[in-house]
Amino acid sequence: MTDAPIAARRSTLRTHHGDTFDDPYEWLRDKESTEVIAHLESENEYTQQELAHLSELRETLFHEIKGRVQETDLSVPTRRGDWWYYSRSEEGAQYGIHCRTAAVADDWTPPVLEPGVPVPGEVVLLDGNVKAEGHEFFSLGAFDTSDDATLLLWSTDFEGDELYTVHVRDLRTGEVLADEIPDTGSAFFTPDGTGIVYTTRDDAWRPDTLWLHRLGTPLADDVRLFHEPDEKFWLGAGITRSRRYLVIAVGSSITSEEHLVDLAGDLTAPPRVVWPRREGVEYSLDHAVVDGEDRLYILHNDGALDFELVAVDASDPQGERRVVVPHEPGRRLLGMDAFRDFATVEYRSEGLERVGLLDYATDAIEDVTFDEPLYSAGVSGNPEWHSPFLRLGYTSFVTPATVYELDLSTRELVLRKQVAVLGGYDPQDYDQRRAWATASDGTLVPISLVWRRSFGEPGDTPRPVHLYGYGSYEHSIDPGFSVARLSELDRGMVFAVAHVRGGGEMGRQWYEDGKLLQKRNTFTDFVACAEQLVADGVTAPSLLVAEGGSAGGLLMGAITNLAPELFAGVLAAVPFVDALTTILDPSLPLTVIEWDEWGDPLHDPDVYEYMKSYTPYENIGDGSTYPRILAVTSLNDSRVAYVEPAKWVAALRAAGARDVLLKCEMVAGHGGVSGRYNSWKERAFELAWILDTVGLA
Structure with a gap:
């Protein structure tokens, strides 16, 4: 047994606005250094050693995930011109195979393709497995x-x-x-x-x-x-x-x-x-021809916090604006797609994505409705200017990814495909609902819950809970199905999403209230959600694991500092935990464009002071009080550099954290490993750690 790697401390002084910070681990940024690579490899070896007892569970979880997936499968064909385009997968193959087959001139009904059955007239355009040969990524x-x-x-x-x-x-x-x-x-x-x-x-x-x-x-x-x-x-x-x-x-x-x-x-x-x-x-546009006139439909927030839709003459777009869909506080317009005879408007209301059909002649919107209380729906895969069908994607926490087509003549929703879940999956065995937490300033924060019914209603008795969060860039964590998640739910885990401010779930103001000099709301909202789940008897601190990635990894670092006693474990994926160092350096990838999200600490002393008060790396407390921590990163990540979690882990150990691990993929980027089997193995690795942390291993 080897001890945890201890990174050498080497002083690097950083001075801004009269404040000097001595960064002992900044030397880990040198990606070309053999010493740095050796340190990362030693971290990987130590993590492998410390989690060796989970190897059998990881293998079990991988086979559970694999066993629920129909490995040989096809997508619903999408028509473009005279061809139907689709992708398919084959058992044992990591990557998709992209194909097409000829279409009949006036037939807009996609051909029904059966897994494993040869497609007549198939043309293989690109086989990802062939292209990937000889490459780790x-x-x-x-x-x-x-x-x-x-x-x-x-x-x-x-x-x-x-x-x-x-x-x-x-x-x-x-x-x-x-x-x-x-x-x-x-x-x-x-x-x-x-x-x-x-x-x-x-x-x-x-x-x-x-x-x-x-x-x-x-x-x-x-x-x-x-x-x-x-x-x-x-x-x-x-x-x-x-x-x-x-x-x-x-x-x-x-x-x-x-x-x-x-x-x-x-x-x-x-x-x-x-x-x-x-x-x-902000604005975005699409082009339509209405009554022979070229129009631009522009979605914008000029005096309209949650956006409005206007139409302008394409030859004079800075001329008169005609309001098509007026601004309505709390109804966040997300996007507009123009077709020959109609348009679609996607929007968010009461925390859910919705789709409406826009009549060019009357400006009326006709909503496409679904039955579940929590779901995600959106326009998906409609390249043609004119088609008798509108394709939609749909899912929920309990409904696998589904493709519908709306028959535009009858308004009937036609089911084209629902992803098969093998092994006897029955959505009736699971349930989902929304709960609410009260933040420190009185704001109600939504929490989505999904669980297996056979273990009882959440709150009957404290149960293990996997609480996920993000909360940045107005990105919403919407209801969605996960095959891998079933391995948690079937062992009694409740999966929850804290829809914290900084995301977009509750409209544009929800985002505004969780960015810049209000960023702390993101962190305190998540803590409030965790506290609410404990207060409601859904879970207990010894049974609660938090997870977030990228900017959600910043959230993980922050809540670990704010309330370490509230969590049994924290999984931080490609975590943005050294935020101040990164945002201070405009030479680093993507830094300057991030100033609108986080503020500009390089030139603004107030932003500098505020960011320094929350950035996880610089605010580590008594490590002995911290929960178990697993940080996952990739050497070639161009968005959140590997050095951030590497420095964070080193500092946590130096502060006395007893169980903190780093796993660094040496050939991968921000999205982690490539290939579906590799991705399943990676998720099995993380799930095994989560289950072990709450005693379900």
Whole structure:
């Protein structure tokens, strides 16, 4: 048995606004150092040693997850042009296989494909398993076919750093063209199929430039279509469903600006701005043709906290705005998709996602309704400008991922597919509900609960609870099904989500109240949810495990400092636990664009003081009072560097934490390992630790 790795302490002074912090573990940031790599490997070896007693449980959990998945399966085909596109998986294969088969001209009903049964006329476009051969990590980025269906574009990442290399294949001959473009972000074909539009990043990993590459020409001749110099703004691009405009979108966390290029003209012509950027104003658009007139439908928050939808003349977008869906406090408009004859509006009300159909003639919205009290629903996979069906994705904590199509002539919801869960899964064996906690300022914070009925109602007797949280970027943790979660529920665990401020579950104000100089609300809300579950008899501190990842990992570090006695264990995935150090350094990837979310501590002493008061790494208390901690990270993570949890773990041990572990994937990125079997094994590893922590191992 080896002892826990002890990182050497080496003074690194950081001075800002008259405050000096001596960081003893900053030397771990040198990713090229053999000493740093050796330290990370020793952490992995120690974690493996300390959790060796769970090896059998991990194997059991992996086989439970695997046993519930229909390994050979297919997606519901999506029509684009004269083809049905779909992906399929095969038993024993890590990655998906992307295919197509010819469509009958007027038949919009997707063919029913049976798992394991050969598809007539199938054309394999890309087999991820073949592309991944010889690589420990594989991620498929862009995937596009030209409008005439003769060319395929795809991009690959073999490191996990989210820098992709674009490739092109001629589907008529099978030839891979010489047009290979490295270090890209997004990429797609021009409508005429003669070029590729793609983004590249700056040294801070920010997508900042949009390029046009003409097939068959040298990369050196690529045309720069747009460059965003402001380091607070990222860039993205796409083509409207109408195929009329190239939309170039730039945005920060709180401000956006969109530009149009009319594809009926010269793609390299200077784009025209729709609405000039104004600090704090966000908007997004889509294009429609109504009564022969080109319209832009713009979703915005200019004087409308929860957003409103307006229509403008596409030739004069800064002219008169006609309100289509007015602002309604508490109804957060999320998105709008324009089709030939109607549009969809997605919004959030009472904490749930909803979908409505917008009538162009009357501006009336007709809601698509579902029966469950907690669910997630959204528009999904509708590339065609005109179709008699609207495809929707649906799920809940107890309902597996489901694909519906709404028959637009009858308004009937047609079930196209529900993901099979093997092993006799019956949704009636499980239940879900919402509870509420009262925050320290009196705010009611929602908690979602899901459990197996045979163990009784939560609150009958204290039970193990797995409490998840995030609470940043207005990102909502919506109801969703998880095969892996069944292994917890079937052992008596209650799974819960704390919908804390900083997320978007309860509207835009919910987000505003959990960011910048109100960020502490995110942490105290989570503690309040944990305390409420204990007070209601749902659980006890010795039975409560918390989990969060990325910005949710910051939440985990903060609640560990705030209320260590309230939790038996804390699982922090790719955790943003050294937030102040990162946000102070504009040379680090993605730092400057984060200032709208966290504040700018480099130039604002109040932000510096506030962040220093909560950032987990700098606020560790008496480690002997801390719960068990497992931190999981990846060496090639370009969003939250491995050094943050590595420093945090070192500092926790130095403070006397008795059971703190670090697991670092040496070839992976922010999303962890690649491949479905590897992902299942990774989740089995984490679940075994959770179950062991609450005595269910």
